[in-house]
Amino acid sequence: MSKIETPRPIRGTQDIFGAEAEAFAHVVETFERVRKLYRFRRVEMPVFEKTEVFSRSLGETTDVVSKEMYTFEDRGGESLTLRPEFTAGIARAYLTDGWQQYAPLKVATHGPLFRYERPQKGRYRQFHQLDAEIIGAAEPQADVELLAMADQLLKELGIADGVTLQLNTLGDAPSREAWRMALVEHFREAEDALSEDSRERLHKNPLRILDSKDPRDQALVHDAPRIDDFLSGEAERYFLAICDGLDATGVKWHRAPTLVRGLDYYRHTAFEFVTDRLGAQGTVLGGGRYDGLIETLGGHHTPAVGWAAGIERLAMLVRDAGKAAVDALDVVLAVEDDRALTVAQQVLAQLRRAGFSTEIVASGSPRKRFDKAVKMDARVILGFDHDDSQVVRALRGPEEWTAKIDEIVTPLVLAQAS
RNA sequence: GCGAAUGUAGCUCAGUUGGUUAGAGCGCCGGUUUGUGGUACCGGAGGUCGCGGGUUCGGAUCCCGUCAUUCGCCCCA
Incomplete structure (x- = not known):
């Protein structure tokens, strides 16, 4: 009789148990409570979508689409993809399920996402996020409300100390494009001094050079053109309204002029809640405004903002802070x-x-x-x-x-x- | 996709320059002790030393490959 070999777990997946599982549940429960205070509606979304939902909205050339998606053909020959993020699927549902009638629509969800990446601290192939979106709201108050909810969530989790809100604007489409061209020009002049990675980024996604960690890039980044010089009057007023709104709401923030977003669909507001306690995976919650996304899925121009937060990363902070009390036995x-x-x-x-x-x-x-x-x-x-x-x-x-x-x-x- | 470190019992780990039958603590199971008690003692189960190959009289130990984990790069939440 041959010995039966126990199947191994899939690389980058987790079996969450004990104190970790308690912390995980605590994060989700706190999110559920806070999201109700802000009147975000709970939605449940499919774990897989047609591949084009992601490839069109995220951009074909992004790393997520070009090398990190779990894509497969079903038995009918259709190309499907395990969701690598929430926003695209929610935007699709907004169009296909008639959710436009509820605009401005505030929705929240959470669950597993999938990306084929090299696992490390706070990064898994199946990971979990909280997600909040406001679709069909063009006014700065929507951004402020969304950020206030994120801020309150972190405070109620007891991990707000040591986490800072980094805030930037990418401007509207013309502002962003003008800035992008100026950046390409600036970095091209000194292309030889750039790191290999950044030389690659220059062609694929020049904005990302700004948050390069390579010391060779730092000096060039320091002298790089700022978005502020390219903002249209309207884009500038929009950003100032958000800053004022955050101050009025009591949300502390820091201007981060080099903060950009990885995905193509972002406009105007971009933000990250960042900690230095999680090694290389310091972003605990991130998002921004994606006024261009719905159009890439065939809808009318629809303004929208959203964020997502890594549950594992939040749970690690919650655990480190000793905030996840296991319910005592009576x-x-x-x-x-x-x-x-x-x-x-x-x-x-x-x-x-x-x-x-x-x-x-x-x-x-x-x-x-x-x-x-x-x-x-x-x-x-x-x-x-x-x-x-x-x-x-x-x-x-x-x-x-x-x-x-x-x-x-x-x-x-x-x-x-x- | 790239780099580095680490894989020995369920868990945390020892294991000397390669040399008898691979160990400890915790946990688990049984027994004794205690008997309003978190004690102590005795015993037991549990290991293809991650996997495969090589060198050697002899490999947990040295070499190569491979898989996995961890930490970085990249990417991102």
Whole structure:
């Protein structure tokens, strides 16, 4: 008989358990609570879409589309792709599901996304994001509201210290194009001094040179033309309105003139909440305005803003900050004699129905069950020996007491209340 | 796609210049002790030393390849 080999997990996937899973759930629960305060509607989106949903909206030449997507043919021969981000699918639904009637539409969702990348700290092939979008709103207040929600989320997660909001504008389409051309001209003059990566970027995505980490690029970036010199009057007024709005809302921000976005569809506002506590993956939440995206999917010109946040990255910060408290165990039952099992089962059901989180220890060596129960760190321990009185003893409460089995809940409720 | 480090029990790790039958702590299972108690002791299960090849009388240890993990680059949340 040949040995059966256990299948290995897929590279870049995670089996999340224990404290990590608690932190993960805490992030999602907090997001759900905050999103309701801001009246964002919950949506559930498909995990896969036609490939063109992403290739057209993100841009064929972006790394995400050209080498990071999980694309496959289904049995009908259609090219499908596991979603590498949320925005494109939501924009598609806005057009195909008649969501335009609800504009301006505020939606929120979360779930798994897929990108074929080299895994490292805070970066996985199946990863998870929170996502919030406002579609059909052209006014700066939409950007401000979205940022305020992000800010409140981070504060309620208890990780706002050490995370800063980096804010920039990319201008409207003409501003952005003029800036882009000036940047290309600036960097082309000194092309030989650029890093290899940046020479490549010069042709593919010159804006990205601005946030290069290579020291050879730093000096050139420092002298590079600023978007401020290319902003149209309208684009400038728009950006100032956002700055004022954030100040009025009490959201702290820093101007980051070299902050750009990787994906082509962004206009005007661009932002990232950044920390230095997660190594190379410092962006914890990022987004911006994507007024051009809906058109690439065949819709009318539709202004929109959104952001996404990496749940794993937030969960790591939450864990490091010690903010993910595991819910304490209310009661543990130690069955020290198997003949008392039936009685214990009755009490167990009674307690759980009454709303107490309850665990039972009834296996292994009877003499060691109490010790096991003690280690579970419950607020109350109930000991079950075998005798005819059907009385249990409670320890580790505010005080010790005994009770008949059908009267256990009452003293526990009283103990809870005191 | 590129670079570096690391893979020994369920977990955290020892394992000397290559040399008997590969170890410890924790956890798990059983027993004894204690008996309103988180104790101590005894015993047990559990390992193709990531995988494959090579060098050697002999490989957990040296060499090559491969897979995985981690940390960077890139990309991005």
